[in-house]
Amino acid sequence: MNFIKLTFGRFSAYLLILIIAAGTGCSTSLHAQEHADDPSFFDPVGLMLTWQQDPTTTMTIDWYVVDEDRDVLEFREMGEDDWSSPVTAEPIPFPWSERTIKRVELTGLNPGTYYEFRFGPSSKIYNFRTMPADLRNPVRIAVGGDMMHRQDWMEKTNRQAMKHDPDFILIGGDLAYADGLHPDDQRHRNPQRPRHHNQWYGFLEAYKNTLISEDYRVVPILASIGNHEVRGGYYWRDERRPDDPPYDGTDEWRKLVAPYYFSLFASPGLPGYGVIDFADYMSVLLIDTDHANPIDGEQTEWLDRVLSERQGVQHVFPVYHVPAYPSVRSYNDDTMVRVRENWVPLFEKYGLELVFEKHDHAYKRTHPILNGEINPNGIVYVGDGAWGTETREIGSRQDYDAWYIAEAAAERHFILLTLHGTQRHMKMITSKGKVIDEYPRLLVPAQ
Numbered sequence: 358m359n360f361i362k363l364t365f366g367r368f369s370a371y372l373l374i375l376i377i378a379a380g381t382g383c384s385t386s387l388h389a390q391e392h393a394d395d396p397s398f399f400d401p402v403g404l405m406l407t408w409q410q411d412p413t414t415t416m417t418i419d420w421y422v423v424d425e426d427r428d429v430l431e432f433r434e435m436g437e438d439d440w441s442s443p444v445t446a447e448p449i450p451f452p453w454s455e456r457t458i459k460r461v462e463l464t465g466l467n468p469g470t471y472y473e474f475r476f477g478p479s480s481k482i483y484n485f486r487t488m489p490a491d492l493r494n495p496v497r498i499a500v501g502g503d504m505m506h507r508q509d510w511m512e513k514t515n516r517q518a519m520k521h522d523p524d525f526i527l528i529g530g531d532l533a534y535a536d537g538l539h540p541d542d543q544r545h546r547n548p549q550r551p552r553h554h555n556q557w558y559g560f561l562e563a564y565k566n567t568l569i570s571e572d573y574r575v576v577p578i579l580a581s582i583g584n585h586e587v588r589g590g591y592y593w594r595d596e597r598r599p600d601d602p603p604y605d606g607t608d609e610w611r612k613l614v615a616p617y618y619f620s621l622f623a624s625p626g627l628p629g630y631g632v633i634d635f636a637d638y639m640s641v642l643l644i645d646t647d648h649a650n651p652i653d654g655e656q657t658e659w660l661d662r663v664l665s666e667r668q669g670v671q672h673v674f675p676v677y678h679v680p681a682y683p684s685v686r687s688y689n690d691d692t693m694v695r696v697r698e699n700w701v702p703l704f705e706k707y708g709l710e711l712v713f714e715k716h717d718h719a720y721k722r723t724h725p726i727l728n729g730e731i732n733p734n735g736i737v738y739v740g741d742g743a744w745g746t747e748t749r750e751i752g753s754r755q756d757y758d759a760w761y762i763a764e765a766a767a768e769r770h771f772i773l774l775t776l777h778g779t780q781r782h783m784k785m786i787t788s789k790g791k792v793i794d795e796y797p798r799l800l801v802p803a804q
């Protein structure tokens with residue numbers, strides 16, 4: 358039944374493209390132009406979809422407005438005539454910006470189903486699809502991190518990812534490189550690339566330009582936190598930044614040092630780490646490598662409990678920023694050592710097979726690792742975050758250790774992860790569309 362719904366939904370979407378193309382030949386921008394003289398027409402300046410609860414039956418929709426009081430959304434299953442009653446959004450401040458975030462969470466949806474939504478009768482109509490109830494048909498996830506040194510680089514990789522119709526984008530931190538800073542803050546490390554809310558405008562513009570398909574399907578994202586979401590980068594760094602308050606373990610402190618992340622991302626929300634369960638077939642753990650929360654202590658205790666409770670789940674993926682097994686930086690960097698000391702034993706204890714880590718601005722895949730050695734029954738660590746950043750040469754930082762590296766390349770890329778039943782397959786694709794690695798090889802037909 359879900360297969361039928363999914364197939365019908367996709368068919369409907371393609372049919373919609375054909376109708377639009379045949380009728381108007383329009384693209385998103387042309388569609389907007391058609392309404393340029395219509396004062397009642399509304400299209401938000403940005404959109405972001407994510408999940409706070411089960412992605413098979415819910416969707417969280419954020420949209421951004423300037424001087425607008427339109428705060429209702431209507432939705433319907435694609436193919437139906439009638440719209441839902443208007444759903445009123447929760448307003449959320451966009452830090453130091455003239456924009457306001459409007460947030461709605463839709464629940465009780467059908468799995469594997471396309472839904473249309475709009476912001477009143479005179480708005481553009483967008484759509485999304487919920488995740489399927491099971492993995493009888495393949496699910497595709499575009500995985501990456503370190504998104505946007507330059508907006509055009511992010512958009513270029515986005516376009517490659519969108520060629521594969523991903524169900525969602527999974528990001529391991531370092532999003533807009535705003536560093537949690539106020540526009541007037543003088544602590545920008547690179548005056549040529551100011552780090553503040555304009556960075557987020559660029560991120561959201563890239564999203565709108567390239568993560569919304571030609572048939573107006575908005576692709577959801579899930580994103581864990583990275584050092585560039587946080588003033589100072591790491592909770593322990595406040596000694597080096599005497600004008601920042603010291604870490605005190607409160608949510609108030611977290612919102613102070615990472616204001617954009619906690620406003621713009623409904624998930625994982627405070628305290629900055631969490632888990633999203635996809636029915637009973639997948640759990641994605643968005644966790645925090647010392648940015649707004651220490652690796653050790655409460656977060657590690659939480660991780661132990663969450664992994665313990667999900668031992669029957671087929672696919673469990675931690676996604677975090679600073680790698681346990683770096684491809685560029687030193688193996689002995691403090692944060693990396695603490696990921697290996699605190700989290701890797703839990704990953705091994707609960708039999709995980711695949712872990713995503715970022716931050717080093719290169720592509721890497723490790724050998725399977727168990728107990729600090731290469732072992733065919735071990736965990737493969739895939740990273741290292743270069744979706745839209747300058748890349749770094751492999752092993753170019755001091756004390757880098759290569760014993761664990763199976764494949765690596767200084768390339769901007771994303772990882773196309775396909776799940777089908779119990780099987781999984783990854784294709785690593787550069788921003789130019791070149792496949793530079795595949796793992797496991799030909800276990801599942803990729804498309």
Ligand SMILES: [Fe+2]
Nearest residue numbers: 531583584716
């Ligand atoms: Fe980073």
